[in-house]
Each structure stands twice: as C-alpha cells, then as structure tokens.
Amino acid sequence: MATDDKADDIHEVERKTYDIHAVEQKWQDYWLRDNTFHANDDSPKPKFYVLDMFPYPSGAGLHVGHPEGYTATDIVSRYKWMNGFEVLHPMGWDSFGLPAEQYALQTGVPPAITTKKNIDNFRRQIRMLGLAYDWDREVATTDPGYYRWTQWIFLQLFKNGLAYQTEIPVNWCPALGTVLADEEVTADGTSERGNYPVERRPMRQWMLRITAYADRLLADLDGLDWPEPIKEMQRNWIGRSEGAEVDFAVEGVADTLKIFTTRPDTLFGVTYMVLAPEHPLVARITTPAQAEAVRSYVTTASRLNDQSRTDATREKSGVFTGAYAINPVNGARVPIWVADYVLISYGTGAIMAVPAHDQRDFEFAKAFDLPIIEVVSPDATPRGVGETALTIEGVAVNSGAYDGLTTAQFKSRIAADLEARGIGKLAVKYRLRDWVFSRQRYWGEPFPLIHKADGSIVAVPEAELPLMLPEVGSYQVAGNGESPLATIEDWVSVKDPATGEEVGRRETHTMPQWAGSCWYFLRYIDPKNSDRLIDPAKESKWMPVDLYVGGAEHAVLHLLYSRFWHKFLYDQGVVHTLEPFQKLVNQGLILGEDGQKMSKSRGNVVNPDDVVAKFGADAMRVYEMFMGPLEVVKPWNTQGIVGCRRFLDRIYRMCEGPLSEDPAPLALRRTLHQTIRKVTQGIEAMRFNTAIAQMMILVNEAAKDPVRYREVSQTLVLLVSPWAPHVGEELWERLGHAPSIVKASWPTFDPDLCIEDEIKVIFQVNGKLRDDAMVPRDTSDEELERLAFESDKVLRHLEGRPVRKVIVVRNRLVNIVN
RNA sequence: GCCUGGGUGGCGAAACGGUAGACGCAGGGGACUUAAAAUCCCCCGAUCGCAGGAUCAUGUGGGUUCGAAACCCACCCCAGGCACCA
Numbered sequence: 001m002a003t004d005d006k007a008d009d010i011h012e013v014e015r016k017t018y019d020i021h022a023v024e025q026k027w028q029d030y031w032l033r034d035n036t037f038h039a040n041d042d043s044p045k046p047k048f049y050v051l052d053m054f055p056y057p058s059g060a061g062l063h064v065g066h067p068e069g070y071t072a073t074d075i076v077s078r079y080k081w082m083n084g085f086e087v088l089h090p091m092g093w094d095s096f097g098l099p100a101e102q103y104a105l106q107t108g109v110p111p112a113i114t115t116k117k118n119i120d121n122f123r124r125q126i127r128m129l130g131l132a133y134d135w136d137r138e139v140a141t142t143d144p145g146y147y148r149w150t151q152w153i154f155l156q157l158f159k160n161g162l163a164y165q166t167e168i169p170v171n172w173c174p175a176l177g178t179v180l181a182d183e184e185v186t187a188d189g190t191s192e193r194g195n196y197p198v199e200r201r202p203m204r205q206w207m208l209r210i211t212a213y214a215d216r217l218l219a220d221l222d223g224l225d226w227p228e229p230i231k232e233m234q235r236n237w238i239g240r241s242e243g244a245e246v247d248f249a250v251e252g253v254a255d256t257l258k259i260f261t262t263r264p265d266t267l268f269g270v271t272y273m274v275l276a277p278e279h280p281l282v283a284r285i286t287t288p289a290q291a292e293a294v295r296s297y298v299t300t301a302s303r304l305n306d307q308s309r310t311d312a313t314r315e316k317s318g319v320f321t322g323a324y325a326i327n328p329v330n331g332a333r334v335p336i337w338v339a340d341y342v343l344i345s346y347g348t349g350a351i352m353a354v355p356a357h358d359q360r361d362f363e364f365a366k367a368f369d370l371p372i373i374e375v376v377s378p379d380a381t382p383r384g385v386g387e388t389a390l391t392i393e394g395v396a397v398n399s400g401a402y403d404g405l406t407t408a409q410f411k412s413r414i415a416a417d418l419e420a421r422g423i424g425k426l427a428v429k430y431r432l433r434d435w436v437f438s439r440q441r442y443w444g445e446p447f448p449l450i451h452k453a454d455g456s457i458v459a460v461p462e463a464e465l466p467l468m469l470p471e472v473g474s475y476q477v478a479g480n481g482e483s484p485l486a487t488i489e490d491w492v493s494v495k496d497p498a499t500g501e502e503v504g505r506r507e508t509h510t511m512p513q514w515a516g517s518c519w520y521f522l523r524y525i526d527p528k529n530s531d532r533l534i535d536p537a538k539e540s541k542w543m544p545v546d547l548y549v550g551g552a553e554h555a556v557l558h559l560l561y562s563r564f565w566h567k568f569l570y571d572q573g574v575v576h577t578l579e580p581f582q583k584l585v586n587q588g589l590i591l592g593e594d595g596q597k598m599s600k601s602r603g604n605v606v607n608p609d610d611v612v613a614k615f616g617a618d619a620m621r622v623y624e625m626f627m628g629p630l631e632v633v634k635p636w637n638t639q640g641i642v643g644c645r646r647f648l649d650r651i652y653r654m655c656e657g658p659l660s661e662d663p664a665p666l667a668l669r670r671t672l673h674q675t676i677r678k679v680t681q682g683i684e685a686m687r688f689n690t691a692i693a694q695m696m697i698l699v700n701e702a703a704k705d706p707v708r709y710r711e712v713s714q715t716l717v718l719l720v721s722p723w724a725p726h727v728g729e730e731l732w733e734r735l736g737h738a739p740s741i742v743k744a745s746w747p748t749f750d751p752d753l754c755i756e757d758e759i760k761v762i763f764q765v766n767g768k769l770r771d772d773a774m775v776p777r778d779t780s781d782e783e784l785e786r787l788a789f790e791s792d793k794v795l796r797h798l799e800g801r802p803v804r805k806v807i808v809v810r811n812r813l814v815n816i817v818n
Numbered sequence: 819g820c821c822u823g824g825g826u827g828g829c830g831a832a833a834c835g836g837u838a839g840a841c842g843c844a845g846g847g848g849a850c851u852u853a854a855a856a857u858c859c860c861c862c863g864a865u866c867g868c869a870g871g872a873u874c875a876u877g878u879g880g881g882u883u884c885g886a887a888a889c890c891c892a893c894c895c896c897a898g899g900c901a902c903c904a
Contacts, residue, residue, distance in 0.1 A: 229899085233899060241904085312901060345903085626831095640830065646842095689841085697841070
C-alpha cells in the first residue's frame with residue numbers, strides 16, 4: 001500500500017512538469033524512424049566499437065541488472081558520437097540455451113517459437129529504455145544465417161585438427177535419461193532437477209583443443225586493458241607450471257613410468273610412486289597377489305564424481321600394486337601405488353611422491369606408514385621430519401653429489417643431467433583442459449559432420465551450410481544419452497541422392513551455448529554477409545572492440561573461449577587482431593531491496609517495466625548510474641529514484657520560460673566549467689556517479705539565481721543527455737535546435753575558469769584543524785604563515801609552547817607543530 | 819586452505835597523503851497554500867555545552883608521517899573466484 005501511495009505522488013509530479021511517457025515515446029519513435037544510431041561503414045570519422053554482452057532472452061524479460069551495463073555503454077556511445085566518432089553499438093541475442101528446451105519438454109511449444117516471443121519482448125524493453133543501438137545489425141545465434149558461420153568456424157577447427165572425439169566420463173542420470181552439466185549436479189551427486197542419482201559414465205564427446213593455445217592465451221593477457229582480478233582469474237585457470245618429466249624404470253617390466261614434477265630437486269626424497277586409477281599402466285604392472293584389491297579400488301574410484309574426487313579435505317585412500325619402480329638418481333627401489341588423489345587429466349597421470357616436501361604425499365605416507373626422507377632444508381642443516389611437509393625452497397640435503405645446491409641450482413643441474421641420460425627433460429604443464437564441446441540436446445547448433453560406415457568422419461561441404469536444425473516431434477531425450485536429434489531417422493540418415501543408399505549418419509550432438517557467443521561481435525560488423533563470415537575491409541575498420549561491458553560471471557569461460565576462437569580466426573586470416581576485446585569493464589550485480597541477490601523465489605525482483613511506468617526511462621537510467629561505481633555490487637532502492645526524477649525535473653524547469661542571453665555571473669560560470677570538466681573526465685573514466693553529483697551541484701547553484709542563462713541551461717542539457725537522452729532531445733529541440741542532440745558537439749571547458757581565485761586555507765596546530773581563512777590563490781608561503789600566526793584560535797592552541805616546525809602547503813594549509 | 823576485491827552517518831555513497839561524510843534518499847523544522855500535493859529555504863555522524871567551542875569518530879590492534887579512510891605489519895568480518903593440478 002505504502003508504495004502505491006508513492007506511485008500516486010509521482011504521477012502528480014508528471015502533471016506538474018511534463019508528460020514523461022509522451023516525450024519518451026516521441027523520441028524513441030524518432031530514433032527508429034531517423035535511424036539515428038546507424039554506424040556507417042564508409043564514414044571518414046574515427047571509429048569506436050562499444051559492446052555489451054548480449055543477453056539470453058529468457059521468458060522473464062529484463063531485470064534491472066541488464067540496463068546497468070547497457071546504460072553505461074549507452075552513455076559512452078552517445079558521448080563518443082558527440083565527440084565526432086563513428087560509433088558501433090549493436091545488440092543481439094544469445095538465443096540457444098536450455099530453458100527454451102525445458103519449456104518445450106513441459107509444454108510442447110517449439111523452442112524456436114518461445115525464443116522469438118522472448119526476443120520480441122527483450123527488444124521492446126530495450127527500446128523502452130532509450131538505448132542507442134544500431135538495429136540494422138541485430139543478430140541472433142539461433143538464426144540459420146548466423147549459425148551457418150558458427151558451423152563454418154567449427155569446420156575450420158575440425159579441418160585443422162583442433163576438434164576431436166574422445167570418450168570421457170560425464171554426468172549421466174539414468175532416471176532422466178540424459179547427460180547433465182556439472183552445474184546441474186548437486187554436491188551430493190544427485191540431479192538438481194528431480195534429485196535422481198547421477199553417475200560417472202564414459203561417453204563419446206567432441207572436444208576442442210584449447211590447450212594448444214594455452215601459452216598464447218596466457219601471454220597475451222598482459223597487453224589487455226582489463227580489470228587485474230579478471231586477468232588473474234584467467235591466469236589461474238590456465239595454470240601454467242614449469243617442471244620436469246622424469247622416466248622411472250619399472251622392475252621386471254619393459255614399460256617406463258613417466259611422471260611430471262615441479263620439484264625435480266627432491267628426487268632423492270622419493271619414497272613411493274602413485275598412478276591415477278585410470279592410468280593405463282595400472283593393469284600391466286599390478287602383481288597377481290594385488291590384482292583383486294587394485295581392481296576393487298579402481299572401480300570404487302570410477303563411481304565418484306569429479307567434485308568428491310577432488311575434495312582436498314577427504315582422507316587419503318589408495319592401494320599397493322605390488323610393483324616397484326627404480327629411482328634413476330640413486331637406484332632406490334620404491335613401491336608403486338594407485339590413489340585417487342592423482343588425477344589422470346593432469347600432467348602424466350602419475351607422480352613421484354616426496355612426502356617430506358609435499359603435503360598430500362605427507363598425508364598419504366602417514367596414512368599408509370610409508371617412509372619419509374628429508375631432502376630440503378632452509379639452511380643446509382637437516383632438521384628432521386615434522387608434523388607437516390616442508391614445501392619451501394631451500395638447500396639440498398641427503399641428495400648425494402647435489403647436497404648444498406639451492407633449489408633453483410639443483411633444478412637446472414638435474415634437468416641437464418637427466419636429459420643427458422635420455423630419461424628426463426624440462427616440461428611445462430597447464431591446468432587448462434580441452435573444452436568439452438558437445439551436448440546431447442536439441443536446442444543448439446548441429447555439428448556439420450557425417451559418420452561414414454567405415455568409421456571415418458567427414459565434413460558437410462561448406463556450400464551446404466547451414467546444416468539446419470530440423471523440427472522434431474518430441475523434445476524428449478533419446479534415453480540412451482543421445483540428443484532428441486537421434487530420433488529423427490530421416491535427418492540422421494544421409495542418402496545418396498542418385499541411389500537412395502545410406503552413405504552415412506549425421507552427428508546428433510549439438511554445440512554448447514558458448515559457441516554462438518564466441519564470435520558474435522564479429523557478425524555485428526557484417527551481419528548480412530552471405531558469402532563469408534565477415535568482410536575483411538569491414539573487419540579491419542571496426543576491430544578490435546574498444547570497450548566491452550558485462551558481468552563478472554563470464555570472467556573465465558566466455559572470455560577465454562572467445563579469445564581462443566579469435567586467435568584461431570587470426571591464424572586463419574579471418575581477423576587482423578590477436579585479441580578481440582581491448583578494454584573490459586565488469587558491472588557489479590544489482591541486489592534486491594533486501595540486499596539479497598534478486599530471484600523469483602525470494603520475490604525481490606525489480607521489473608524495469610514497472611520502474612519506467614512510474615518514473616520514466618531517463619530517471620531509471622540516471623538512478624542506475626547514480627547508485628554507486630559501476631563495478632560495485634549494490635542494492636536497489638526504489639525510493640532513491642525519486643531524487644533522480646527531481647533532478648531531471650529541475651533541469652526541465654531551467655529550460656522553461658525566457659532564457660537570458662547574457663553571460664552568467666562569474667561564480668556560476670566557474671561552476672559550469674568545473675562541471676563540464678568533471679562530467680567529461682567522469683565519462684572517460686566511467687565514473688558516472690560522481691559526474692551526476694557534479695551536475696546536481698550545478699543545478700542547485702543555478703537555481704539560486706532567479707535568471708536562467710542560456711549559457712548554463714543549454715550546456716547542462718548537452719551534459720546530461722547521455723544519461724537522460726529523452727529529456728536531452730526534448731529540451732534541445734525546445735531550445736531551438738534540430739534533432740538529434742547526438743549530432744551536437746560535446747561542450748568544452750576553459751581550464752583557467754575552473755580554477756578558483758579565492759581559496760580557503762586551513763590552519764592546523766599539531767595536525768588538528770583550528771581555523772581557516774579565505775586567501776587569494778597562490779598566496780605566498782610567508783604570507784600564509786603570517787596569517788596563521790595572526791589567528792587567535794591558532795595562538796590559543798599553541799599554549800605558549802615554542803614552535804618546532806611550520807609546514808606550509810600552498811593553496812591548502814598551514815600546520816604548526818610545537 | 820589459496821588468490822582477488824571490500825569494510826566510512828539511519829541508507830546509497832564522496833574524498834591528488836592535507837577541512838572525513840560532496841551528491842542523493844530517509845528524517846526534522848520553516849515558507850507558500852483554505853488545506854494537501856508539488857515547489858522553495860534551513861538543519862541533519864556521536865558525546866558534552868545556553869553558546870563560543872571542545873572531545874571522539876572511516877572493522878580491530880600496532881607502525882610510518884608535521885598530517886593517514888588512503889601507505890606498511892598483524893588480526894577480524896563480508897563478497898567473488900579457485901580448490902588434492904604434483
């Protein structure tokens with residue numbers, strides 16, 4: 001009830017000032033009709049490419065979090081237009097995805113229909129906010145004209161050996177008859193939907209060899225203007241580590257056991273070896289006596305999902321194979337174990353265990369009563385084994401001829417020695433894994449691949465792209481882990497047109513949602529090209545993206561996948577920049593009024609439709625930018641918009657009635673120029689909140705003068721127009737100018753005028769404020785000191801003690817220390 | 819556990835190492851009005867004081883400095899990310 005009363009109050013405001021909704025509608029219609037924000041490929045002006053992370057068009061429509069980033073880029077776009085740039089600011093739809101498919105399962109409505117409806121709603125809402133997009137360049141990843149090129153890129157990856165099939169363990173849910181993503185599996189190993197048991201089951205998957213680009217993905221981060229934490233997250237995700245590969249002979253077997261270690265300097269401390277349960281050597285080296293125990297352990301390990309497998313707090317488990325390895329540095333005979341704390345997917349899937357200097361090995365050795373040998377000491381003196389592993393770098397002990405070497409010296413010496421003997425070499429490993437690129441779903445891009453009867457896989461000819469996603473009768477999964485596509489025999493079976501004989505069967509997996517979002521920013525540049533992905537001339541005009549704004553939740557996956565594809569396209573000569581996104585900014589989440597994350601279940605979701613209906617799009621835009629710094633997480637407060645609405649109304653009134661053509665009084669002009677400076681710098685630095693505060697200061701000051709000066713009012717309209725474009729256009733027109741205001745020039749400031757000529761200087765005694773005085777700018781140090789000692793308040797606080805020191809900072813303060 | 823951010827009034831927040839709390843919300847008082855709304859003006863960190871003013875205050879404890887919200891060390895709390903990666 002209380003909020004309804006507030007809403008009525010606001011409608012009262014509207015009648016008093018102007019018809020907000022009529023004005024907003026008028027200008028939205030104008031922009032569409034005039035195609036105001038069309039980016040001209042042939043423009044001689046310098047380009048500026050501003051990109052938003054395009055949304056998944058969900059059934060729920062926009063929430064107030066979307067417009068935050070969109071408004072930020074919109075302000076920058078409009079500002080750049082006004083500064084003489086040709087701005088590319090497009091919008092589109094990341095429209096493949098699970099929700100539409102799940103909705104289809106429940107209702108039978110095809111995802112294509114649902115998706116179109118949702119896109120229409122998103123487009124309506126985005127236009128309602130007055131965002132300056134070039135609608136001629138709209139793209140949707142579900143459009144065959146778009147995914148044709150997603151498929152084309154995949155084919156190039158395939159042809160270059162960067163796409164391959166493999167059997168990997170996936171989350172298989174027998175009850176649902178489908179494969180689940182990790183996010184769809186709960187911590188206790190059941191499905192999020194329905195709570196059915198989920199098991200690990202090896203299944204055929206398509207993989208992309210992103211690891212082949214690991215070094216470049218890491219190295220090229222350095223040159224990017226991205227938030228440092230995001231770069232750091234990507235570095236950690238890639239996880240480069242330098243070490244050595246060492247071959248251990250296995251007693252009585254021809255096979256060698258290859259391990260990776262970052263601490264080859266601890267080779268003398270090896271007391272056992274560990275193989276991952278999936279390691280191929282396990283079956284070959286296990287002795288008959290241990291066979292049953294090993295088989296049982298391996299089976300148990302295979303049942304655990306990745307989450308519990310990699311839970312570091314679990315107690316160590318493992319089993320002895322009965323086999324022994326020979327340490328190449330000292331000939332020591334060490335037992336080979338199998339344990340699930342070693343992962344098959346990292347390094348060589350096998351380790352040498354040095355319990356004295358690795359915490360995991362230490363815990364394992366304690367659990368199974370294995371020996372622990374100290375080989376590193378901080379100061380060359382052995383100090384015995386303690387209660388934890390000593391993982392520091394230091395000086396070698398108990399290491400034969402290597403004793404006394406520092407860790408770094410040891411590492412380079414041993415690498416050379418092992419290499420000379422042909423049993424080891426320096427090696428670099430990455431934590432990054434290849435990308436599981438297939439999904440057993442309907443609503444995604446089909447793979448343009450055909451499996452032939454002889455087991456070979458051939459690409460669909462490029463001329464036949466797009467390979468259309470067929471309509472399907474039922475969205476139920478096939479039940480055997482294949483996608484619904486597998487049930488459409490007509491589509492799956494590829495027949496020779498002449499003979500009618502089956503020549504092959506189509507791949508029924510589809511691509512993940514990430515695929516379409518990996519390259520959409522390229523298609524905006526040349527959205528209707530049916531001959532190629534992008535015209536090279538246009539590509540070289542617009543790329544790279546100058547500013548990319550979106551949520552930090554995409555810090556790793558989307559941004560890493562996208563960079564990978566971009567580097568591949570660079571290698572293919574499709575694009576001319578090594579990196580797609582020069583500058584990246586993450587907007588912070590907007591929380592509900594209760595300070596909690598907005599969610600339907602909490603009932604704290606704020607709908608932009610309601611906000612715009614009550615306050616108008618301009619007030620909402622200003623408020624979202626006024627709430628605080630863009631990057632910060634902040635709670636929504638509907639009451640707070642009132643102040644922004646008032647601010648816009650006051651600007652409106654400043655432009656009503658007769659305007660004086662006289663120059664404004666000096667003090668007001670000074671504030672005006674300070675405001676131009678602050679707002680200009682604020683947009684450049686994307687500090688939108690303090691820029692608004694400064695405009696409010698100007699409005700407050702201007703209102704004190706009964707005369708309305710054109711100089712002030714008109715400049716203010718220009719300054720505020722990127723935030724409040726409808727008010728901007730309307731007032732610009734009322735002030736006698738032709739639309740659009742983005743074609744007007746951004747105001748400039750006079751730096752001399754920004755400087756005050758009377759300055760308040762403070763007087764401190766022992767660092768505490770005691771008095772102040774107004775003085776002309778650049779008053780000399782001597783004069784300032786003299787004035788300070790004239791102050792009664794200062795003298796009182798000196799309390800007659802002798803002055804020890806006087807610090808004078810010109811135009812700022814005098815501090816007297818006694 | 820590790821890596822990032824971040825803790826400032828009732829609330830959202832400002833503050834090149836130099837007057838802490840700009841600007842806005844909420845709150846209080848006043849003007850206008852028959853009345854209300856809108857609008858306009860004033861006050862608004864805490865404590866003490868009639869007041870001039872004083873003292874305290876930016877998560878906690880130390881330190882550097884003439885001077886610290888800001889820089890350094892230790893700790894506590896919150897958010898995000900990673901988590902047996904050899």
